[in-house]
Amino acid sequence: MKQEVQLMKGNEAIAHAAIRYGVDGYFGYPITPQSEVLETLEALMPWETTGMVVLQAESEVASINMVYGGASTGKAVMTSSSSPGISLMQEGLSYIAAGELPALIVNVMRGGPGLGTIQPSQSDYFQATKGGGHGDYHYIVLAPSTVQEMADFVALGFDLAFKYRTPAMLLADGIVGQMMEKVVLPEQRPRRTDEQIARECPWAVTGRPEGRGPNVLTTLELDSARMEVNNHRYQATYRKIEENEVRYQEYFTDDAEYLFVAFGSIARICLKAIEDARQRGIKVGLLRPITLWPFPTKEIARLAQQVKGIMVVELNAGQMIEDVRLAVEGRVPVHHYGRMGGIVPNPQEVMDSLFANFPDADK
Amino acid sequence: MKPEDIKRSENKVYCKPELLNDTPMHYCPGCSHGVVHKLVSEVIKEMGAEHIAIGVAPVGCAVFAYSYIDIDWIEAAHGRAPAVATGAKRLNPSRLVFTYQGDGDLAAIGTAETIHAANRGENIAIIFINNAIYGMTGGQMAPTTLEGQVTATTPYGRRVDLNGYPLKISNLLAQLPGTCYVTRQAVHTPASVRKAKAAIRKAFENSLAGHGTSVVEIVSTCNSGWKMSPAKSNEWMVEHMFPEYPLGDLKNDTER
Amino acid sequence: MKKEIIIAGFGGQGVLSMGKILASAGLYDGLEVTWMPSYGPEQRGGTANVTVVLSDTPISSPVLDSYDTAVILNQQSLDKFEQKVKPGGVLIYDPYGIHHAPTRTDISIYPVEAMEATIALKNAKIYNMILLGALLKLNPVVDIDAVMTGLKKALPERHHHLLPANREAIMRGMELV
The missing domain is CATH 3.40.50.920 (Rossmann fold)
Structure with missing residues (x-):
């Protein structure tokens, strides 16, 4: 089969790849150097084709919480931002990690600290790999170096996120976000049906069907003994990821x-x-x-x-x-x-x- | 007469709502939350919506709402319930998605999320408990705390020159084209409970009909935070809260 | 074959789009390409530059310290990039607004009066295409038909009537060298 080779920016490739993967929702807020992700999605109008929801939120705080809400229902949901915006998302990321929710977060890094610069940087390495928000947690961090990887890691990130019920981050920088090179986009996949989600994500908050008890997605546990059990469960997942998912x-x-x-x-x-x-x-x-x-x-x-x-x-x-x-x-x-x-x-x-x-x- | 003779359906005048489970509530005796939980449970059941309902719980006294009402729930971070509800509803348009929030959650830390969800006209219902105080953390000042009201962080009374004015956020929300229904109710008398229930039902129906955002503010008591008996709290609420937060519909525009 | 090209000038002169057209043409010629712009507020009136690499083998870095060819549209860019042309390389520049002409003797320097040609053709939009023509004349890395294919694909249909003017501008640039 002949594959179509296209020339596009890394940020644009993420948008195209998200639609092709069958992502259910994208929530984001403009910030340089990654605004093309939201711009491209709005221009492609995937709600007319795959049914993917695209929404410009009022802030990165709102974006990540929309991701939290959408991911809680078992949908494939993502956001993208750049360093200062990712700082604003740390609270939500901690909740998503604690809620053991699959989600994809794209950080196209720019220089900091503070408002910093819009030029490329990798200064969010600590924030991304050591947790970033409050509490003991990790999430999978993928570092693309080509526009092709920007596209490919959308699928990889979601696959791993759903496999381990953890957020995944695509940690790029302004160079790979802004540069154009050749890319072959993946085949269009259908979005998962509600039946599929109910089957594959029995934990999802979908509205309680006849015959099952309420699903409650909470990260609160005031009983210390039980909260420690939760933490042990998170850590066991992280050890499994460390064992199986190292890529280089x-x-x-x-x-x-x-x-x-x-x-x-x-x-x-x-x-x-x-x-x-x-x-x-x-x-x-x-x-x-x-x-x-x-x-x-x-x-x-x-x-x-x-x-x-x-x-x-x-x-x-x-x-x-x-x-x-x-x-x-x-x-x-x-x-x-x-x-x-x-x-x-x-x-x-x-x-x-x-x-x-x-x-x-x-x- | 034996108990068996009394326990017949034709004799039944009241029962606990089916969706309200047996978990003992952590709310203080006299708190309005218990009544509102009951109303939410009744309305969902009466609408036959228990299989499509998704509640979003706040941080505040109602943080454990999910422990009491047997539907699916998401526990949001403090103030973020309208954003969480937006994500859930946009991706599941057929669901009845509602938030249940207090005044600190909705009108202080979550003001941006509240206003923007309402401004987008998200098809969600917002149940807003306004008791003019932070109950869970021990009675600190809320955005809706009255002028002169004593709280743990305004021990000499709220001073508007220092702390600003009581925030009538429902009035703000009623100005937004995205809201279809904004009402202020209370649950301190049987009559007001009936009206509040009708308001919650209307809000939930609006959500399913896609009319836009509905807000049901319940002016409530916090006898622990206010340091009064439940009966005295109700009196104080009528005397001091109602003049600042008068009951009634602020907007009812569901026929758009 | 590998060509490492920098195009630099003011924002608004069509620097980035000239690079994009070149990169697209490379794509249609079956080459590996990278296009790395300066980005941000620089795009709006400040200096702008873009690095384009065309190669028949995979490209490692999109960021470079020296270039085979530089296309220079203003004085700041000349000051910045003249020394970064590899010995034996090519420097194309528009003398319009240049006060200090390039001085190196170990590279080939071609002044191209693109601004004057643009004024003569009474079409400000084709300025960068004239320079692209000059570049392609000196550096026939891609075919002019590939350029036109790329352009046709990049432009919405309602702008396709502009294609002949662009082709003409490229030809004019080729003559100017």
């Missing part, structure tokens, strides 16, 4: 003496630097975590036994490096190169950072 990609690691670790679009800049370095005979490789939570701890630990040093490159002051260091456990030096405020390093700067920290690499 390795480039030129077979003979690598030095290793870059980078995610999202920055991994591509590192890869360009590596391609140039390899032409000069410098043996350097790249590990790109695709899931930031769960983190590819074991894989990095394995590579730490092979390489002489690790360079973590991020658009922040040093966040993922903490997880890399935990994985490496001091076996080899781990250094960081980061740009902030929306500055994106070019491949040469990335390579220079390796040589500055590991002079032996530049033989």
